[in-house]
Amino acid sequence: MFPEYRDLISKLKHADLHFTNLFEKHNEIDQKIKNLESNIEHGTHEAIETLKKEKLHLKDEIHSILVKASKG
Numbered sequence: 001m002f003p004e005y006r007d008l009i010s011k012l013k014h015a016d017l018h019f020t021n022l023f024e025k026h027n028e029i030d031q032k033i034k035n036l037e038s039n040i041e042h043g044t045h046e047a048i049e050t051l052k053k054e055k056l057h058l059k060d061e062i063h064s065i066l067v068k069a070s071k072g
Helices: 003-015 017-037 045-071
Strands: none
Touching (some): 003 017, 017 045
């Protein structure tokens, strides 16, 4: 996710607890979606869609932080 910000992501993960929590939550949801889509875990189509929306919201928030940090 966001390879153009790789160095900044690494820096923020060590300096910003809120960013770290968002990043980890995004990765957890991503893995859960993969497990549900692979039938490793059971879930409804609606549950998967809800998780995808939450993941997208987190990604948008992460991107916003990255853009702001890269300018500041």
